[in-house]
Structure formats: structure tokens, C-alpha cells
Amino acid sequence: MVEDLETSLFLEYARRRIAFEYDNEEMGELAVKILRTLSERNEAVSDETLALVLGISATEIRRILHVMHKAGLVGLARESTDQYRYEYKWFVNKDFIRRFLVQHVNKVTSKLMHRINALSTTTLYICPTCFRSYTLDETYEYDFRCPRDDTELVQADVSSEITFLTNVIKNLRREEKE
């Protein structure tokens, strides 16, 4: 089955996030396996069914599902089985993936905006020999010379980094609209 771009982006993000969360690449692969199964089925599935389909213990599936749910990577739905009882089921569908990606793009964008603000309000000096950067205070303290190699410090060109970050934001916003 060929995945669309949004689904592949989502699964790739989930793989890295869960591998990071557990500090274990295999858990990242397992996360992708679970999310791909849910996305292909395109309906809410109980953890017992998932465990059967994937041949993994229900306990292990439940544990990783909760971690993924906390990270917003999987939806949880409550379905009533009869008048008094209900069952929890897990889902991932196109709408869910799209909402997740939009939220993710917004989060990344706001981080970049903070970085731009920080850059535009600070003056940095850089050593052309070792490429260490120094704040204005440090630069005065070291009398405009690098304490490591005595090279004269030059003011960093933050405007090019600001332009770069601004373009990244523009691209993210464009992807979000498409």
C-alpha cells in the first residue's frame, strides 16, 4: 500500500519521537507498525484486537499506546457496547493525522519565532579563528579579542540567520495550507 505524504511524515515523526521517548529504535519501529495498522484499518480498534493482529502481548501494546496517546500520536475513542458497558478503542485516520501535523507545524513555527526574537535583540561577536561566539558583555570583558587564540572578534551577521529562519517559517506555513 502506497502512503500519502502526510501519513509518511506523521509516521516518520512518530518513529523518531517514540524511539527518543524509550531511547530504543525498536520501540520506534513498533510504534510505526501500530499506527500504520490503525491508519490502514481506518476504524477504531481495541488493544486486544491490535495485539492479536500484530502478534504482540496486549500489555506491551497498551503500554506503548498510552505513551503515544500522551504525545498526541493516537486517538482514543469510547464506544458503548451495551447500555451499561463501554470499551476504549484506538484510532488514527486522515483527519487525525492532518490535525496533528498542523499543530506540530504551529509549535515548530512558534519556536522559530522565539529564536528570531532572541537573535534580533542580542548582539553576538564571533571569533573568525575558532568560531566561538561571545555576548556583548563578554566581548567588552575580553577587550574584543578571543581569549583562546587572541584573534580580534567580529560582530556576527545575525540578519542572514534571521532571513533563513523566516524562510523556513514561510515554507512550513505553505505546506500547512496545501
Ligand SMILES: [Zn+2]
Ligand atoms: Zn577564537
